[in-house]
Amino acid sequence: MSMRLHIDSLIDYGGFGRVYVGQVKHSGRLPVKSKVALKKIHVTKHVKNPVLLHEAAALLMLKGHKSIPAVFAWGRSQYYEYLALQLLGSSITNFSHTPTMRNLIAITCQMLDAMEHVHKHHIIHGDIKPDNFLFGTGQDEGRIYLIDYGLAKLYADPLTLKHIPDGKIPALRGTPLYASLNMHYHRMPSRRDDMESLAYSIIKLLRGSLPWKDANRAEQLPIKATWTGPALCGGYSPVFGEFLEYARGMQFEEAPDYKNWRARFRSLVSVEGEPLLYDSSDRNPPLVGSISGSDRPSASQPDPPPDSEDEDSLPDSDDGWIPTSSWPAPERVKEEDLLGNEKGGDSARARDI
Numbered sequence: 001m002s003m004r005l006h007i008d009s010l011i012d013y014g015g016f017g018r019v020y021v022g023q024v025k026h027s028g029r030l031p032v033k034s035k036v037a038l039k040k041i042h043v044t045k046h047v048k049n050p051v052l053l054h055e056a057a058a059l060l061m062l063k064g065h066k067s068i069p070a071v072f073a074w075g076r077s078q079y080y081e082y083l084a085l086q087l088l089g090s091s092i093t094n095f096s097h098t099p100t101m102r103n104l105i106a107i108t109c110q111m112l113d114a115m116e117h118v119h120k121h122h123i124i125h126g127d128i129k130p131d132n133f134l135f136g137t138g139q140d141e142g143r144i145y146l147i148d149y150g151l152a153k154l155y156a157d158p159l160t161l162k163h164i165p166d167g168k169i170p171a172l173r174g175t176p177l178y179a180s181l182n183m184h185y186h187r188m189p190s191r192r193d194d195m196e197s198l199a200y201s202i203i204k205l206l207r208g209s210l211p212w213k214d215a216n217r218a219e220q221l222p223i224k225a226t227w228t229g230p231a232l233c234g235g236y237s238p239v240f241g242e243f244l245e246y247a248r249g250m251q252f253e254e255a256p257d258y259k260n261w262r263a264r265f266r267s268l269v270s271v272e273g274e275p276l277l278y279d280s281s282d283r284n285p286p287l288v289g290s291i292s293g294s295d296r297p298s299a300s301q302p303d304p305p306p307d308s309e310d311e312d313s314l315p316d317s318d319d320g321w322i323p324t325s326s327w328p329a330p331e332r333v334k335e336e337d338l339l340g341n342e343k344g345g346d347s348a349r350a351r352d353i
Helices: 051-062 101-120 191-207 217-226 238-249 258-266
Strands: 003-013 017-027 035-042 071-076 080-085 133-135 144-146
Touching: 003 035, 003 071, 003 080, 035 051, 051 071, 051 080, 101 133, 101 144, 101 191, 101 258, 191 238, 238 258
Parallel strands: none
Antiparallel strands: 003 017, 017 035, 035 080, 071 080, 133 144
């Protein structure tokens, strides 16, 4: 099923590529002029396992849950790969006012829901951080969505349920600020690493920042390792610090106790009703954290015109062009990180979304 889009404006950019607001010009699924989020990264014909095809595969495997954004289309041109997704709101760090404990717990419980859903499908996310949790829009503005599955990988075989073996990896995966201690030590990732990164994400919202935020990459591990959960969360309920200690103490193959931790966090507020959703109008104390915003720079850098892809040569292009573009070099997904057959078959029907 084909889809034609017009690129309206830049939303954000990162190490792999850029995200735009796209307007539908033709589609068999969406109304004309409706808005989508359009991810775009540099790719060439020599990239065997493109990142956005991998992300589309993960989203299709995870679809149907309230925390997973809808995926509409994947495609590529000579130099670029595209993925059209449900257009969401801002990240959970972008509060218009100092957050309340009630809203922090609402966000925390929804993040745990998302984590449990991903893990139930034998997948680890690999880059859990506040910027990868977005608010919904319209009637879903109180819901939290988990995005960015470029580093997703299987931790167990979906058929045999055999867990991957522990071992070493060549480099840290994910974002150093929120990476687990084991990721800093280049250990094979598993569910425990997603949970430890989730703990740092919650603590960031609770405190407003993390003590190692301004440290360089080499200094982050020793600083992070000296901070215990209780020390990081002093002055707040011990549940927050205990959650970090729990995540750090998990075994490589251990399944997280999502239900218990949801209940423990939920007990910190007396609000009736389920599910507990984020409420932007809530101003009731106690307040937590600060209006600190994202840990990433704003999307203000100059951007090449959307229609210039075939005229612009690209950095590190394996097609032999001289680099003159600001686009990052092409990225690929390693064979061992693929979610089954991503180029065909039932495990990932990404090309036929």
